[in-house]
Amino acid sequence: MTRQRGTVEDSETGATALGSTDRLFDFFGRHRSVAIMAAMLLVAIALPLIVLAPPFSGFNTQGVWIDNFNGAGIYVLLALGLNVVVGLAGLLDLGYAAFFAIGAYTYGLLASSFYGIHVPFWPMLIVGALVAALFGIALGAPTLRLRGDYLAIVTLGFGEIVPVVFTNSDALTNGTNGISGVDRPSLPGIIFGASNPVPFYVTMVVMLTIVLILLYRLQDSRLGRAWMAIREDELAAASSGVNTITTKLLAFALGATTSGLAGVFAASRLVFVSPDQFGFTVSFTILAMVVLGGMGNIWGVAIGAFVVFIVQSVVLKQLTNFLQPLNIPFLSSIDFLQYQFLLFGIALVAMMLLRPEGLFPSSRRRRELHTAQGDDLSSPQESAEPLT
Amino acid sequence: MTATAQAAPAVPETPDDVLIARSITKQFGGLVALRNIEFVIPRRAIVSLIGPNGAGKTTFFNVIAGLIPPTSGSIELSGMRLIAPARRAWLEPLLWFAPPLLVLLIGILVSGGNIQLVALWGLLALLLATLILPTAMARPAWYESFIRRLGIFRSARPNDIVRSGVGRTFQNIRLFHNMTALENVLVGMHLKLRSTPVDAVLSTPRHRAEEEEARVRAARYLELAGLRGRDDELARNLPYGDQRRLEIARALACEPVLLLLDEPTAGMNPRETGEITALIGRLRTELGLTVLLIEHDMRVVMGISDRITVLDQGERIAEGTPEEIRRNPRVIEAYLGKPPS
Ligand SMILES: Nc1ncnc2c1ncn2[C@@H]1O[C@H](COP(=O)(O)OP(=O)(O)OP(=O)(O)O)[C@@H](O)[C@H]1O
Numbered sequence A: 001m002t003r004q005r006g007t008v009e010d011s012e013t014g015a016t017a018l019g020s021t022d023r024l025f026d027f028f029g030r031h032r033s034v035a036i037m038a039a040m041l042l043v044a045i046a047l048p049l050i051v052l053a054p055p056f057s058g059f060n061t062q063g064v065w066i067d068n069f070n071g072a073g074i075y076v077l078l079a080l081g082l083n084v085v086v087g088l089a090g091l092l093d094l095g096y097a098a099f100f101a102i103g104a105y106t107y108g109l110l111a112s113s114f115y116g117i118h119v120p121f122w123p124m125l126i127v128g129a130l131v132a133a134l135f136g137i138a139l140g141a142p143t144l145r146l147r148g149d150y151l152a153i154v155t156l157g158f159g160e161i162v163p164v165v166f167t168n169s170d171a172l173t174n175g176t177n178g179i180s181g182v183d184r185p186s187l188p189g190i191i192f193g194a195s196n197p198v199p200f201y202v203t204m205v206v207m208l209t210i211v212l213i214l215l216y217r218l219q220d221s222r223l224g225r226a227w228m229a230i231r232e233d234e235l236a237a238a239s240s241g242v243n244t245i246t247t248k249l250l251a252f253a254l255g256a257t258t259s260g261l262a263g264v265f266a267a268s269r270l271v272f273v274s275p276d277q278f279g280f281t282v283s284f285t286i287l288a289m290v291v292l293g294g295m296g297n298i299w300g301v302a303i304g305a306f307v308v309f310i311v312q313s314v315v316l317k318q319l320t321n322f323l324q325p326l327n328i329p330f331l332s333s334i335d336f337l338q339y340q341f342l343l344f345g346i347a348l349v350a351m352m353l354l355r356p357e358g359l360f361p362s363s364r365r366r367r368e369l370h371t372a373q374g375d376d377l378s379s380p381q382e383s384a385e386p387l388t
Numbered sequence B: 001m002t003a004t005a006q007a008a009p010a011v012p013e014t015p016d017d018v019l020i021a022r023s024i025t026k027q028f029g030g031l032v033a034l035r036n037i038e039f040v041i042p043r044r045a046i047v048s049l050i051g052p053n054g055a056g057k058t059t060f061f062n063v064i065a066g067l068i069p070p071t072s073g074s075i076e077l078s079g080m081r082l083i084a085p086a087r088r089a090w091l092e093p094l095l096w097f098a099p100p101l102l103v104l105l106i107g108i109l110v111s112g113g114n115i116q117l118v119a120l121w122g123l124l125a126l127l128l129a130t131l132i133l134p135t136a137m138a139r140p141a142w143y144e145s146f147i148r149r150l151g152i153f154r155s156a157r158p159n160d161i162v163r164s165g166v167g168r169t170f171q172n173i174r175l176f177h178n179m180t181a182l183e184n185v186l187v188g189m190h191l192k193l194r195s196t197p198v199d200a201v202l203s204t205p206r207h208r209a210e211e212e213e214a215r216v217r218a219a220r221y222l223e224l225a226g227l228r229g230r231d232d233e234l235a236r237n238l239p240y241g242d243q244r245r246l247e248i249a250r251a252l253a254c255e256p257v258l259l260l261l262d263e264p265t266a267g268m269n270p271r272e273t274g275e276i277t278a279l280i281g282r283l284r285t286e287l288g289l290t291v292l293l294i295e296h297d298m299r300v301v302m303g304i305s306d307r308i309t310v311l312d313q314g315e316r317i318a319e320g321t322p323e324e325i326r327r328n329p330r331v332i333e334a335y336l337g338k339p340p341s
């Protein structure tokens, strides 16, 4: 009895000894959605301020930086969506840009002078996402029986077909020329524009916050576990009662939804849609972002996508501009922008060799790779396994 | 005690049989893995399936679990015919493709050469196909009962078999290696959890309560299988014996009526084998389960089984109580080879 009281007291003093930071972490651990909102708010305020300081201030004005962040946000959304399909459910999708295109075209066609239809931006966010989801299911359905390489090749095909359809249906989509004069979003008293990227920025931050919360909740639910089970062993998942067909379709649909959102946003930001915005390089870039960031880890993928985009669209250009006047032989004559995919490729190869789990692996994958290295040959389990 | 009383002769069917297999034949190309197998499992019995390597035991499991369609024969689970030859299968694709094609045809006829209108109708047809095809592939319950009413029959899929009360383990361990032990069991509970993705996204009280309760229950299954305190370990990091236990825990989480265990003690030392044997006994007495067991270890089989069926090269060569099987000359021959005469 006394001993019991003693332990209770111990744990109580332990609790009061917790630092305030510990308690903060404890609070956010239990209220993850609040933590995500707080983190996004902090990042959203910090980013435009950081770029006022050198060396970033030398690259671009704050306005251009914010516009770049909007571009990065689009790719973060795309990478988050693809992460559900590839990272969680383990379905290798090489044609993910198709859903981006479908979202963008849905908005482009229904909110421009091309058909003279002008549906407002805000409901179109949902419509675009739903249309993309529908196509996600439609394109996902025939691939459901396929695995691994075969699935990758079929999705690669879809990724090629969709832009080609938009290119060749001249009468419906204005073909190669694309659709210009797409509507910008509108809110009373707020002007969304190229010269004023802040409203777009706020919109993107809100969208990302919602998507992040949603994805985290799904990942930890019955559906999220079913996705991972399919990734690990589809047959065992089915034998545990998981309807693999529905589960895979939901992964495709959710990935496409996120992509559709990104598409609507992108179309209204550029006020222009054309088929060449959605080529294979886009699918490939998003996939590389997911892999570099750390497949399956939501934050890792988001940060990976952000960094890759900023490096691609800002750093490489600045590097070229910076080196040119220095007259260093060879280096000064390189246009790094032209070599972005070469550099990208090198980064991927290096990553696979040095840190295959990605920059920010999920704790799960890190543990896995860690132990795999730890007990390489001395593992008695392997030899004990019977072959029959 | 009741269990042994119920485990009277297994061959004659009684209404209380959990599983009835009728004349199951499975051919892999020219190889007959199972030939006209008749099999009955009475409720709350422990029935063992033994036989030399390649006899067809695992194949029989896979047929029951819906993973391999039998070449012929049928299987009833708790009175429901779940696996049998397909009937009117040709009708189903018609159901899927007729509506969209009809819409497209009407569209082409109605729009009189106006390409934009045709495209719109085409889009409508596509939309319809988009709704019908995935639904048909996912086969929800209402769709199943709809096609049954049209006289169409297709064998149940593995997840349907789980729903009707069969849990299984695999001979070559098939865990979700990069998930924790607890998560593995939670996947096993998939069909017992009710909350939808929408519940999860909105984090409704119902969802949170269910998740919390599910974790408690999952931990209890782990404990039952002898894995207390291993909740947060990745399945791949568990020692071999614990991986086998985790497979049992995951199978139990489906709350099966019939549990299929494929060599649960393979590769285990005598102490672990004893523990698993005791666990199987407890599953019947405490959870009221019926167990179909494939096992090479004769001490386990003879000690625990009510009935034993012996397969050899796809044929059922003997069926009876452990005592009968021990003395059966055909069984001895199959295991030891023909005695020199
Ligand atoms: N998918 C398959 N394709 C072709 N042949 C198969 C397949 N599965 C099993 N077989 C063959 O069917 C026969 C029965 O195999 P099965 O795995 O059922 O034997 P078993 O009784 O479980 O043997 P063991 O005791 O070794 O596990 C074997 O000859 C095997 O090679």
Ligand SMILES: [Mg+2]
Pocket: A388, B057, B058, B059, B171
């Ligand atoms: Mg076997």
